[in-house]
Amino acid sequence: MLSRPDVAVVGAGPVGLAIAWRCAARGLRVVVHDPAPGSGASHVAAGMLAPVAEAYFGEHELTGLLTASAARWPAFAAELTAATGVDVGYRTEGTLMVGLTADDLAEARRLWAYQQGIGLPVTPLRPSALRDREPALAPRVRGGAFAATDHQVDPRRLVPALRTAAERAGATLVPAAVRRLSDVAAGVTVVAAGCGAAALTGLPVRPVKGQVARLRAPGGGAPGFRHVIRGYADGEHVYLVPRSDGEVVVGATVEERADTDVSAGAVLRLLRAAVDLLPELAEYDLVETLAGLRPGTPDNAPILGPLPGRPGVLAATGHHRHGIVLTPVTADLIADLISTGTVDPLLAPFTPARFTPAVAAEPATSAGSGVNVGPVVPAADARSGSGTSVPEEEHTWN
């Protein structure tokens, strides 16, 4: 292992690996700890980049962060492909949002009206226009809308690409679990451990189980539809994500449970809704059913920034349903914070302090109580010094 690194990242999911990549690219010496990279929520995730379709009532600040991150995705994907040669399956056909029954459509329209009301690009479609866009939709589907800017990426391509990019930029992967943050010796420790962040930090991150089914178009061809389809079908909310290799991800349940068992009832509900919306899916192969655990938070928003009372520790967790879309902005802003010591205004609503007001209000345990900190000196600038480039005491986020 390296001598004491500038940055230790706990968790090699997309968020952790992207942070490692961005930090390493800035010259920081980075170590990433994870016994099983990419085996968490990202292995199950569909990879929708959906700030519009995922803009819900009462989550205005989160919508802003989702939108900012989605806007970074084209360049992020291009840069990642340039760095690694890996096609991460970034696709820009956009998302169709549909309602199967009149009741489903009424529910969907309330949400679309909200999304339009806050200025998001939602285009209602006549049924004929909907079918022109996606002829495979069931004749029963009553109506829909188009979110042209809601794209997709393939998380199972993304994670290996990010790992390659991080390692090529100089980061080191340590394939072992971190049980306590005190076991990690680094200038800054970033907790990007998904649900595992709760035990490491005490932050209110809880598992939110999601079950998905993966289908495959018969005969080895591409699926018979191009858009991401998000639908309400007899009250069931389902999404269908087509990949160019023939895969279709059908998801997802949202359950307050911590197991990863696949239940017959969940698969039944997903397949029923999927086939109701797109009948040809009945003929697709069912190749995988699985469950993952999203890192949920009390306000459904991620937890990004300095951990109160824990100098030198940053959180980058709690991404819940949004880990893939939020990967670029999380990585950029956490790397900025580490290298400049400044919390970007975009991050401000999402800092851990919102869940630890008592701690945050107390006097700091070391110099300074603000979130601004002096920048971490990149290893490149510190090579003439000792192996320990940044004393922990310089990090006083609390």
Place this chain on the structure above:
Amino acid sequence: MLSRPDVAVVGAGPVGLAIAWRCAARGLRVVVHDPAPGSGASHVAAGMLAPVAEAYFGEHELTGLLTASAARWPAFAAELTAATGVDVGYRTEGTLMVGLTADDLAEARRLWAYQQGIGLPVTPLRPSALRDREPALAPRVRGGAFAATDHQVDPRRLVPALRTAAERAGATLVPAAVRRLSDVAAGVTVVAAGCGAAALTGLPVRPVKGQVARLRAPGGGAPGFRHVIRGYADGEHVYLVPRSDGEVVVGATVEERADTDVSAGAVLRLLRAAVDLLPELAEYDLVETLAGLRPGTPDNAPILGPLPGRPGVLAATGHHRHGIVLTPVTADLIADLISTGTVDPLLAPFTPARFTPAVAAEPATSAGSGVNVGPVVPAADARSGSGTSVPEEEHTWN
């Protein structure tokens, strides 16, 4: 390998292995050829022993054979357990046949009336009696009947037990495929190759695809129901087979296809019917979905006996949906035929000659044209002779 054996069995599914066991136990030298024992239809089969519930209009002779074989099952299972120490999951709680809707019940009642009319033990149950027997049934289930003598066994325990029994009795397993019967050197060759029999013999055996789902009761306990349940649910026919280890087999589609892909539509239909009949199954884990190929025949009955025009070759295939229940009678009667040279009257309606009348009507290609043949001399009686205990010419089934 042995010098030329008395009996070569092609196919190590339950039928082939049971024939090998029975022949070896009579002192015959037996070799079984199969590159992957137990990997065919039996790996997918639910293991219902259901001569009553499977008694369909127009299949009277088949019903007789199913009934005769089911009657042999208690002793067969006991003997197998005594020989191997393996519990093959033989259970005698019986089968409930139910209808979900009024239409389903009407359809089911026509069949029950037929079954009662030919003297089979079908007992109609009042809804209250049905629920007394199986409280987990959905309140919507309109009615049912009880087939006390329709039992079950676990095919995934049965096959290893039969293999052990056959090997302990002296049979040898050769883990290689047989491409042509002429490659097999034995006194008698028994083709028990399931769907593979078509290519080896020209018999009209075709693959009939069946898809099943395997669930497991949550928490490691036994399923919340005891009987095999066979139901009509909104026109879908489904069965639910509970095992004491917590497994529930939900089956099965009947498709004129030769692939073993699992389709989303089939799993959807199976799970919907299962959950409609027994709502608690929604909470069960979905642990496996798979497809197998039953060896179907033009009249849905097996093909058992001498192959016309092919001296020394017997067929034991075409068991379609009935391979497990028919294993004991097939093994006993084929072993009898080999050792005595006499076709049991029970077998007579099922000989291959019914599909090859032109060949069967021609003069025999060697001495004799009847199905009666001289008995095979057990190896024990022939050890003083050459390694070839039975000249092929003695076998003149055609």
